[in-house]
Each structure stands twice: as C-alpha cells, then as structure tokens.
Amino acid sequence: MSQVTVYTKNGCPQCNMTKSVLEGEGIPFVTINVEEDEKALHYVKEVLGFTSMPVVVKEGHEPITGFNPDRLKELK
Numbered sequence: 001m002s003q004v005t006v007y008t009k010n011g012c013p014q015c016n017m018t019k020s021v022l023e024g025e026g027i028p029f030v031t032i033n034v035e036e037d038e039k040a041l042h043y044v045k046e047v048l049g050f051t052s053m054p055v056v057v058k059e060g061h062e063p064i065t066g067f068n069p070d071r072l073k074e075l076k
C-alpha cells in the first residue's frame with residue numbers, strides 16, 4: 001500500500017479539515033508543512049504545479065488539491 005502525503009501550511013482550515021476526513025476514514029497519512037520544508041514547497045509548486053494547500057498525494061492517484069472529501073475517500 002502506498003503512502004498518503006498531505007502537504008499543508010500553517011493556519012490552513014482546509015488542511016485541518018482534510019486531515020480530519022482522512023483520520024475519520026481510517027486512512028493513514030504523513031503531513032509535511034511546506035512553510036517548514038523548502039524542498040516540499042519546491043515539489044508542490046514546481047513539480048506538481050499547485051500554489052495553494054492542502055495538496056494530497058498518493059502513488060497511482062491524481063493529486064488532490066483543496067478540501068475534497070469525496071476524492072479523499074477514494075484513497076482507501
């Protein structure tokens with residue numbers, strides 16, 4: 001099973017709601033704060049092409065940006 005990664009930033013309500021949905025669905029994930037990790041910020045902006053958080057990544061799935069509970073549940 002591949003890992004779910006949630007890229008977040010400080011003070012982000014959508015990030016917190018996204019993590020709550022994943023927890024509620026029993027989907028394990030790791031959180032990376034792009035304000036504290038320059039490489040992660042570069043990856044999200046330059047490689048994935050997103051400028052707002054959260055961005056949820058799982059191998060084999062399209063990245064999910066913003067708060068999208070229906071798509072998050074597909075990560076099970």
